[in-house]
Amino acid sequence: MVLQRVGIIGGGQLAGMMASAAASLDLKIAIQTPNSTDTAVALADHTIFAPIDDLAATAQLAQECDWITFENEFVDLVALGKIPGAVFRPPLSSLTPLLDKYDQRCFLQNLGLPVPQFCLGHDLAAADWQFPLVFKARRHGYDGQGTFIVRDAATLQALQQQFPESGLIEEFVPFTCELAVMAARSITGEITVYPVVETVQVKQVCQRVYTAVELSSTTQTQIAKIACTILENLGTVGIMGIEFFYTAAGDVLVNELAPRTHNSGHLSIEACATSQFAQHLRAVAGMSLGDPSLTCKAAVMVNLLGYEESTSDYLAQRHQISEIPGAYLHWYHKPAVRPGRKLGHVTVILDTADRARSIAVAEQIEAIWYPHS
Ligand code: ADP
Numbered sequence: 001m002v003l004q005r006v007g008i009i010g011g012g013q014l015a016g017m018m019a020s021a022a023a024s025l026d027l028k029i030a031i032q033t034p035n036s037t038d039t040a041v042a043l044a045d046h047t048i049f050a051p052i053d054d055l056a057a058t059a060q061l062a063q064e065c066d067w068i069t070f071e072n073e074f075v076d077l078v079a080l081g082k083i084p085g086a087v088f089r090p091p092l093s094s095l096t097p098l099l100d101k102y103d104q105r106c107f108l109q110n111l112g113l114p115v116p117q118f119c120l121g122h123d124l125a126a127a128d129w130q131f132p133l134v135f136k137a138r139r140h141g142y143d144g145q146g147t148f149i150v151r152d153a154a155t156l157q158a159l160q161q162q163f164p165e166s167g168l169i170e171e172f173v174p175f176t177c178e179l180a181v182m183a184a185r186s187i188t189g190e191i192t193v194y195p196v197v198e199t200v201q202v203k204q205v206c207q208r209v210y211t212a213v214e215l216s217s218t219t220q221t222q223i224a225k226i227a228c229t230i231l232e233n234l235g236t237v238g239i240m241g242i243e244f245f246y247t248a249a250g251d252v253l254v255n256e257l258a259p260r261t262h263n264s265g266h267l268s269i270e271a272c273a274t275s276q277f278a279q280h281l282r283a284v285a286g287m288s289l290g291d292p293s294l295t296c297k298a299a300v301m302v303n304l305l306g307y308e309e310s311t312s313d314y315l316a317q318r319h320q321i322s323e324i325p326g327a328y329l330h331w332y333h334k335p336a337v338r339p340g341r342k343l344g345h346v347t348v349i350l351d352t353a354d355r356a357r358s359i360a361v362a363e364q365i366e367a368i369w370y371p372h373s
Pocket residue numbers: 116134136141142143144145146147170171172173174175178201204205243255256
């Protein structure tokens with residue numbers, strides 16, 4: 001039997017971790033990226049070196065592969081839709097409501113799902129809200145890029161000038177914590193939902209993920225139901241990350257959808273029966289879905305973020321972190337370090353669901369990783 005091939009538009013760490021998961025599924029991976037130093041280049045079976053918006057290159061990828069998937073959703077859906085014979089998973093139609101943050105909010109609200117209050121920038125005067133507010137660029141925001149907590153009118157005005165296409169404005173949600181869930185849908189409509197995790201953002205960038213969440217079973221069920229509603233209504237195929245705010249009153253609000261593998265699911269590589277990367281590939285390749293359940297008492301994931309401009313490989317710190325019992329360190333081999341850049345992550349498998357232990361381990365990793373002030 002001829003091995004089947006999945007094409008990925010993009011070559012960063014998400015594509016890299018997908019490529020690592022492919023062998024056990026008897027799949028080959030081809031990627032499209034312009035950068036020879038991208039994480040996935042060394043892990044994929046084949047690379048088409050071209051910008052991710054190079055349509056001729058994607059047409060070639062489509063000829064070489066059975067299916068095409070995405071590392072991120074910032075793609076030109078209209079242009080991709082014109083490539084003959086390309087089979088996109090998730091289907092392009094399922095991405096249409098998601099690429100613009102305002103459209104995404106409207107999509108969720110129209111499904112009757114709980115979301116923060118929102119409006120377009122030019123409608124704010126009528127909304128009569130108080131500061132703080134949250135301003136979000138409607139397109140291409142990720143890792144906090146394009147998301148701003150706004151405390152006064154002068155800052156708001158400056159942002160509206162910087163993003164003249166009118167940003168999305170939201171109420172500031174004074175959440176007690178942020179939650180996330182990964183969920184996958186197969187071509188037959190089967191849906192699996194991973195365990196709900198807590199995520200901790202610093203300066204709007206994910207820093208930690210814990211499986212040891214203190215949530216009632218009612219809230220867990222509510223989140224799983226929301227996930228199913230979203231995936232079914234999008235008609236997606238593949239995995240999706242869904243982020244939530246959890247309030248002091250016990251309310252859950254959907255913050256954002258990521259129609260792809262996601263940072264909040266990285267710990268599934270070691271902590272779940274099926275990793276998010278394998279699950280996505282299973283869905284893309286038309287297989288039945290794997291078991292998403294935890295195979296350990298708890299797990300914690302810590303992102304190793306750049307904190308300086310450097311070309312260091314941080315070998316000594318990586319070695320020290322790897323020696324923590326139960327630790328699995330993933331290093332993305334990025335050639336240049338910048339503050340805030342995701343350089344790697346570490347997942348630690350724990351034999352207790354005691355939340356204090358998860359927090360202590362995350363602090364231990366960060367004390368090794370970040371220089372002492
Ligand atoms: P991105 O697409 O850049 O990840 P998000 O919308 O997920 O942007 O926002 C990044 C982070 O900013 C969130 O995880 C949260 O910590 C904070 N944030 C975003 N929107 C709000 C809000 N309405 N209220 C309070 N904090 C918010």
